[in-house]
Amino acid sequence: MRISNVYRPMIFGCQADERLPQVARRMTERNVGALAVLEGEQVTGVITERDLAEAMATCRDPVTVTAAAFASTELRTARLDEDTRDVARRMLEAGVRHMPVDEDGRLVGMVSMRDLLAVETWAS
Template sequence: MQIANVYRPMVFGCQAGDALPEVARRMTEKNVGALAVLEGDRVAGVITERDVVTALATSEDPLSLTAGTCASTDMKVAGLDEDTREVARRMLDHGIRHMPVDEAGRLVGMVSMRDLLAVETWTE
């Protein structure tokens, strides 16, 4: 099955300068585990629940941190035409639970490990 059949086509994001409490609030409101981190209209990274928890646990002043300082900037992306199993393997290999989905160099959505697990459950 292709990523185009399972990804979430809505992109929820935050600005790189947004404080961590705002980032956590947005994740909660949108019921998502990751947000695209934007610098203007450019995607600069991805911030996940794990990034927020790590920042809270390791920083002396976590309220002073921003999405941009805590986000993963070495982004791996999935293409719409990629096979779900290949993407799942790449996510496992890199320890990623949320991956941006790209179409012709443009962010069009996200796919999560949960999305990919659901595909395997449906196809058995």
């Protein structure tokens, strides 16, 4: 199956200079586990629930910390035409649970391990 059949075609993001409580609130409101981190309209990273947990555990005052400080900036992306198993394998190798999806160099959505697990579960 192709990523185009399973990804979430909405981009939920936050600005790089937003404080972590705002980021957590946005994730909760949107019911997502990751947000694209933007500087203007440019995607510079991804911040996840795991990143927020690390910030809470390691920062003296996480309320003052920005999304950019804890975002993963080594962006790995999936293409719409990629096979879901190939993407799942790359996500496992990279140790990530969320991967931005791009089309012609433009961010078009996000795919999660949960999305990919659902494909495998229902395909069996």
